[in-house]
Amino acid sequence: FIKFAQVNYSKKNIKFIANEEYADAFQMNKGVTFILYQNDVSTTFDIPSRPGQPYATNITDHSLTLNWSKPIYGSQSIQQYKIYSKNISNHKWNLLLTTANATLSVDISNLIKGKYQFKVQGTTLVGDTTKSDASNIIG
Numbered sequence: 001f002i003k004f005a006q007v008n009y010s011k012k013n014i015k016f017i018a019n020e021e022y023a024d025a026f027q028m029n030k031g032v033t034f035i036l037y038q039n040d041v042s043t044t045f046d047i048p049s050r051p052g053q054p055y056a057t058n059i060t061d062h063s064l065t066l067n068w069s070k071p072i073y074g075s076q077s078i079q080q081y082k083i084y085s086k087n088i089s090n091h092k093w094n095l096l097l098t099t100a101n102a103t104l105s106v107d108i109s110n111l112i113k114g115k116y117q118f119k120v121q122g123t124t125l126v127g128d129t130t131k132s133d134a135s136n137i138i139g
Contacts, residue, residue, distance in 0.1 A: 048074030
């Protein structure tokens with residue numbers, strides 16, 4: 001919850017409220033409930049964990065297929081993925097593309113020959129997941 005809130009804190013249409021309660025009053029076990037209100041109606045929403053570390057297949061000098069696994073938790077909330085890349089000679093991560101849906105792979109073409117790394121971030125109705133671990137160096 002904390003990481004999801006940190007990633008999405010600047011979104012004006014979202015409020016994160018934490019209310020710690022005892023989920024089991026008899027054994028005094030603490031629990032957390034997440035409630036998403038959409039048009040003043042509560043809906044079920046599981047905060048997704050981050051996607052799996054991306055890896056490349058079908059690698060050529062100028063293209064590759066990037067693959068990753070869905071988040072372990074809350075994957076049903078993912079609507080699309082953002083793909084970030086960086087050339088090893090540059091230390092800045094850049095948004096490369098956003099998928100049209102919740103696919104778990106994407107073909108990337110028109111790459112300049114070099115060494116790259118990639119990260120993946122899920123997007124939900126509420127906000128973005130934490131970014132995945134960086135891929136191994138590719139190229």
